[in-house]
Amino acid sequence: MRTLLLALLLVPLSMFSQNNISVHVHNVLSNKGDVNVAVYNSDATFLSLDGAFKVGTKVAHEGIVQLMIEDLPSGEYALAVFHDENGNGKLDTNWLGIPKEKVAFSNAKMKTFGPPKYRECAFKMSSNYEIHIDL
Numbered sequence: 089m090r091t092l093l094l095a096l097l098l099v100p101l102s103m104f105s106q107n108n109i110s111v112h113v114h115n116v117l118s119n120k121g122d123v124n125v126a127v128y129n130s131d132a133t134f135l136s137l138d139g140a141f142k143v144g145t146k147v148a149h150e151g152i153v154q155l156m157i158e159d160l161p162s163g164e165y166a167l168a169v170f171h172d173e174n175g176n177g178k179l180d181t182n183w184l185g186i187p188k189e190k191v192a193f194s195n196a197k198m199k200t201f202g203p204p205k206y207r208e209c210a211f212k213m214s215s216n217y218e219i220h221i222d223l
Contacts, residue, residue, distance in 0.1 A: 106159040110218040111144070113153045113169055117190070117223070121175040122146065123153040126168045127160070134206035135168060148173070166209035167194035169221050190223040 113123050126140040133139025144155040148171060170179050171190040180188040187198075195211060196204035211219070 106161060107213055108216045109157040109160060109165070109167075109213065110216070111155045111157060111167065111169070112218070112220045113155070113171075113192070113223060114151075114220060115190075115223045116148055116150055116153050116171055118171075118173060119149050121148050121171065121173040123148050123155065123169065123171050125155050125157060127157055128166045128168065128206065129163060131206040134166060134209075135203060141165070160213065162214040164210050164212050165194075166206050166211070167219065167221065168203075168209075169193070169223065171223055192221045192223045194219055194221060 109127070111125050113125075116123060122145050125144045127142040127144075128134045128139060129141040130139075133141075142157050142160065144157050146153050146155045169192045170187070172179070173189055174180065179191065182188055191198060191203075193204055193209045196208040198204070211217075
């Protein structure tokens with residue numbers, strides 16, 4: 089009876105287990121600034137300034153930068169990454185809105201006329217997840 093009660097108590101807790109995403113950003117070209125990762129969980133908020141579900145930042149160094157995004161529930165996510173070389177905390181763009189700093193996405197590439205859509209970048213996660221993204 090005690091085992092059954094314990095199992096009933098633990099099952100709901102496992103449904104809300106939190107997961108981590110290990111993000112490996114490849115082709116960082118300099119030691120300047122930071123590498124930023126934004127995690128989005130919906131099409132409606134994708135790439136909006138205040139729409140990120142979680143964010144992570146790590147000091148840049150040439151080569152591969154690894155970040156850990158922690159405590160994410162199971163679900164669907166899309167990542168946007170940029171190398172903030174001047175360390176001003178934002179993605180710098182030219183007068184047309186084209187990024188001056190390196191940008192990358194999970195599962196998709198920048199298009200000729202703008203960024204990819206949420207659906208093109210999205211992936212499902214139900215346990216700890218590792219992803220490699222090329223800048």
